[in-house]
Amino acid sequence: MILAANLPGILYPLARTACLFSLLFLGACGEQSVLVELSGETMGTRWHVSVATSADKPSEQLTALIQDTLDQVDAGMSTYRPDSDLGRFNRAAPGQWVTISPQTLDVTGIALRVAEQTGNAFNPAVATLVDLWGFGPGELGASVPDEAQIEAALSTTRLDQLELDSTVPALRKLSPMQLDYSAIAKGYGTDQVAVQLERAGLHDFLVEVGGEVRTAGEHPRGRPWRVGIERPQRVQGRAIAALSLADEAVATSGDYRNYREVDGRRYSHTIDPATGYPVSHRLASVTVLAPTAVLADAYATAINVMGPVAGLAFAEKMALPVYLLVKQQEGFEVLYSSAFEPYLQ
Ligand code: AMP
Ligand code: MG
Secondary structure, three states: OOEEEEOOOOOEOOOOOOOOOOEEEEOOOOOEEEEEEEEEEEOOEEEEEEEEEEOOOOHHHHHHHHHHHHHHHHHHHOOOOOOOHHHHHHHOOOOOOEEOOHHHHHHHHHHHHHHHHOOOOOOOOOHHHHHHOOOOOOOOOOOOOOHHHHHHHHOOOOHHHEEEEOOOOEEEEOOOOOOOOOOOHHHHHHHHHHHHHHHOOOOOEEEEEOOEEEEEOOEOOOEOEEEEEEOOOOOOOOEEEEEEEOOOEEEEEEOOOOEEEEOOEEEEOOEOOOOOOEOOOOEEEEEEEEOOHHHHHHHHHHHHHHHHHHHHHHHHHHOOOEEEEEEOOOOEEEEEOHHHHHHHO
16 A cells, blocks of 8 residues: 655654764673774765674774775776776677676676566666766766667667676676676675675664765664665755664655756756656655565666656655655655565654
8 A cells, every 4th residue: 555645844853873972881691892983985875883892892994994895885886996806897898708707606696686576767878878867977968968868778678789798707798788886886895895894793784975874773772773764855964764774774856856957957867778868757765665675776776767656656666665755736646565664663
């Protein structure tokens, strides 16, 4: 069942997980547990980690571990780095195999699966279109592309033209194509940080990379981690809803921070691979919960492409917890899937 409610004009303070300095708490087994807040920059955005750890663990080491983990994802999958796996693939001629890292192989597999599940609403081969509309590493045109350019770019999005050799591992295209993992790499990086923290013996943390979140265990105060769903607006807004999370991931997709305006018209950075045009529906933000951040990230983008009606139908079919904010004359309409209902308490 889909529920809809008109949101009143009341906003709630964004549920930051903790203050910016370390606090002492008593852990479950009586040891002193410190909430450490770490942050840095990656993938053109910022990361934040809140982690419960013993008082003597040096936070510099943890910061370095997290930064290295994220830098590795960026080095493999950034379309802004000519030497990344995707940078080399995007420049390669059709037919030429390009070696990739096991991580890029991993993300490619997930991206192709989500593309199939979503009828290519999520399409990692959208890079040429993304560039054409001024959201990629290419030069920004002063005007919007014409029909012929869009037609030509659309012909580069056929995923049956992508071949994967998982033993090398390597990728090649059979006809011109460029890949863009911007809609999934931040989620993947978030998961990779979670893996590294678990390996370091840490089991209570919240990882956030550019708005994609993964949580494990609980806050040292013995309560779930709290994450706010932001009110869509250009500058960082306040929370419109708050989620309590244990071992989960949550990602949001929207165009309220990344869009272009040409001749007074607004163009979203989310491209509909079926038409080659930026999406133009009234969906302001899509929030998806999933067991991993990489899936939450990919599904959030896919549902953003589908729009509110098809997006909610997809969420119901997949039993995905999804929360949508749809622009109204004033404020937003809230829509959510049945699987999201337990998170509203
Ligand atoms: P996100 O914020 O996770 O929704 O990712 C948005 C970014 O993904 C855009 O800036 C593009 O680089 C890329 N993108 C745009 N449209 C699509 C699409 N249909 N499928 C996959 N990636 C896309
Ligand atoms: Mg995404």
